[in-house]
Amino acid sequence: MNTPSHGDQHPSPTPENLRRQVEHTREELGRTVEALAAKADVKAQAKEKAAALQEQAAEKAAVVTDRLREKASQAGRLVKDSTPDPVLDKAAHAAAQVRHSAARAGQLAADKTPDQVREKADQAVVVARANRTPLVAAAAALVVFLLLRRTRRRR
Secondary structure, three states, X not given: OOOOOOOOOOOOOOXXXXXXXXXXXXXXXXXXXXXXXXXXXXXXXXXXXXXXXHHHHHHHHHHHHHHHHHHXXXXXXXXXXHOOHHHXXXXXXXXXXXXXXXXXXXXXXXXXXXXXXHHHHHHHHHHHHHXXXXXXHHHHHHHHHHHHHHHHXXX
């Protein structure tokens, strides 16, 4: 079977050589098809691009956030440094008075509140703490509803 033809200088390929060539060609064709399929998969390309853009946005947001924090810190130091000490002292004193007045008002309200009302309020607090997620979701839904209603009235 492996007899050279008269016009050829190369011997005829053996069946084993042909099988290897066919298998090699199949592998190359498979890789080519996979590459073409990847190029044609717009959805996967869009997901990859979106993930890359999201990562870039997160990095930029982190950089901007750091810059804003630094600027706010500098501004705070500048205001504090440029504010006269008597003004700072008065502000601290006023803040202390507000805290004291708020505590006193809270105590007075607690003293004047009937026991039944206080017990009901305590029960409501326990229930609210136990069901935080649904309450937050309901509050968010209420806010969205009110905002939508407000915008519709303006139209």
